[in-house]
Amino acid sequence: MITLQVKTSVKQGLVNITTQVQRVIRESGVAQGVCTLYVPHTTAAITINESADPSVKEDVITGLKKLVPEDPSYRHLEGNSHAHIQSILVGNSVQVFVEDGQLKLGTWQGIFFCEFDGPRTRDLWVKVLSA
Amino acid sequence: MITLQVKTSVKQGLVNITTQVQRVIRESGVAQGVCTLYVPHTTAAITINESADPSVKEDVITGLKKLVPEDPSYRHLEGNSHAHIQSILVGNSVQVFVEDGQLKLGTWQGIFFCEFDGPRTRDLWVKVLSA
Amino acid sequence: MITLQVKTSVKQGLVNITTQVQRVIRESGVAQGVCTLYVPHTTAAITINESADPSVKEDVITGLKKLVPEDPSYRHLEGNSHAHIQSILVGNSVQVFVEDGQLKLGTWQGIFFCEFDGPRTRDLWVKVLSA
Numbered sequence: 001m002i003t004l005q006v007k008t009s010v011k012q013g014l015v016n017i018t019t020q021v022q023r024v025i026r027e028s029g030v031a032q033g034v035c036t037l038y039v040p041h042t043t044a045a046i047t048i049n050e051s052a053d054p055s056v057k058e059d060v061i062t063g064l065k066k067l068v069p070e071d072p073s074y075r076h077l078e079g080n081s082h083a084h085i086q087s088i089l090v091g092n093s094v095q096v097f098v099e100d101g102q103l104k105l106g107t108w109q110g111i112f113f114c115e116f117d118g119p120r121t122r123d124l125w126v127k128v129l130s131a
Numbered sequence: 132m133i134t135l136q137v138k139t140s141v142k143q144g145l146v147n148i149t150t151q152v153q154r155v156i157r158e159s160g161v162a163q164g165v166c167t168l169y170v171p172h173t174t175a176a177i178t179i180n181e182s183a184d185p186s187v188k189e190d191v192i193t194g195l196k197k198l199v200p201e202d203p204s205y206r207h208l209e210g211n212s213h214a215h216i217q218s219i220l221v222g223n224s225v226q227v228f229v230e231d232g233q234l235k236l237g238t239w240q241g242i243f244f245c246e247f248d249g250p251r252t253r254d255l256w257v258k259v260l261s262a
Numbered sequence: 263m264i265t266l267q268v269k270t271s272v273k274q275g276l277v278n279i280t281t282q283v284q285r286v287i288r289e290s291g292v293a294q295g296v297c298t299l300y301v302p303h304t305t306a307a308i309t310i311n312e313s314a315d316p317s318v319k320e321d322v323i324t325g326l327k328k329l330v331p332e333d334p335s336y337r338h339l340e341g342n343s344h345a346h347i348q349s350i351l352v353g354n355s356v357q358v359f360v361e362d363g364q365l366k367l368g369t370w371q372g373i374f375f376c377e378f379d380g381p382r383t384r385d386l387w388v389k390v391l392s393a
Binding site for chain 3: 163164165178179180181184186187189190191193194195198220221222225226227228230235236237238239240260262
């Protein structure tokens, strides 16, 4: 297992981590396989979506805030239950394919770390299984 | 890695792809393992849910439209940010189990390709890992 | 493949199953790998989130009920389309890492079975792949 660090700079935002993941996969030496990316936090998530237009990242945060707004009526005393729920909806792990020793994504795809209660320094766990 | 093609016929809808996945798994020759199904697009997703009553498929689309409606205030100029967000909520990959060389699903489950910005011809990537 | 049973006691609620999963992983004898947890139902899901404060579990249910309320206008005649949609949003499988023969979670994380149409006795399928 490899641990990557992701520094987030805002309360809620997406960070493109495709290049970091690409490097880990290349260095793993696996030619064909499946790579699992795992977020060991409870107010952060990971997703794969469009990386071409950076405004998609902003729209995703706008949409998730509308969907699960901050709400003082939640019982969890830290006041960040919306961030827990957003994390559950997006999910805390993704799988990507490894082909010929390289990360294989769709044409418009990038991998995004999703911060929902930052800014913080976060960990991302990576494991590559050989096919 | 195997690539399946899924032809979608509507703007937003679910397509049952269970039979196609079953065939790929059988032909992979893997007896026991885990199969990852990966959508290389950013306005489409994949999910596993009830296949017995086809009205569930329609209710899922109704629910997702209510949850994340089209909205001209999004910044992404293509006007399909709702489709990107719906895709992130549902997720772009699933895992299914392979037992005795066959796809193993729950009694009422089917595998559904989720089109959120169609109609289009879409790809689905499949990889089977042996246990 | 191992099958665990989860008894749920309410209509909608999260059940912490971390200890049961830990046991299966230990007994699998796998030292380093990836464990897939798969829910073979269509009105239940699985997620990983905070286990320290039990009020998070309640807030998650409160949030999901607000997001996808019961609604008689859905077409599926069983009247539980909201449970199907909630299950799709949360997802029916998760991956966790196995390190030194043990389940490896983040500090605050636990694994939760999500019942959206209970109470029932549910199955959870588990498979551990060696790295």
